[in-house]
Amino acid sequence: MTTMRATPMSFSRTIYRLHEAVVEWSAALPLSIVQLGSRVAVAEVFWQSAQTKLASWPVTLQLFAFEYRLPLLDPGLAALMATVVELSGAAMLGLGLLARLASLMLLGVVATIQIFVYPDHWVEHLMWTSLLLLILSRGAGVFSVDHVVARRIRAGG
Known part of the structure; x- marks a missing residue:
């Protein structure tokens, strides 16, 4: 009776095959799913805010007036602008409507928060920025108003 014994080489091959399977599986994940998740996640943050x-x-x-104190802007105007951009940007992102424009708008909000309000929260801001940059660079994806409109325009109607 022989017993099978794992060798370092067979273990390495098993790990390599497992890694390749994960790479193959993850490469098959549609980018539109990632885009949708990114849009919904960031939209929720700004909608709730x-x-x-x-x-x-x-x-x-x-x-x-007393905590955020943005330079050069009246606190009332800054509050109004932030609220309007957060609401409209979140709605646009959630629907995938002019999503690249919405991403730019919200990147401006994130930059303002990072520079003037909460510079110590850079990790959270980096996460939002990364998701917004994905949408800015790759678009809203298939599950979006942008995609439906683009298809109609290409179809000529």
Whole structure:
């Protein structure tokens, strides 16, 4: 009776084959699924932020006046601009409607937050930025209004 014994070489081959299987499987994942997930994740962050601002406008104005203190902007105007951009950008991203424009708008919000408000939260801002850059560079994907409109335009109607 012989017993099978794992050798370092057979273990290495097994790991390599496992790695190749994961690479093959992940390469088959449609980019549109990743784009959709990215859009929904970032849209939710900014939608919730805008909803919080709207839920208590007086508190929002105080935050912009005393904590956020953006240079060169009146706190009331800054609060209004941030809320409008967050709401419209989140809605546009969620629908995949002018998603690249929405990504640019929200990248501006992230840059403002990073530079002037919460510079220590760079990891979170980097995550949002990465997702927004994916959408900016690759578009909204198949599951979007942008895709439907582009197909109609290409079809001539």
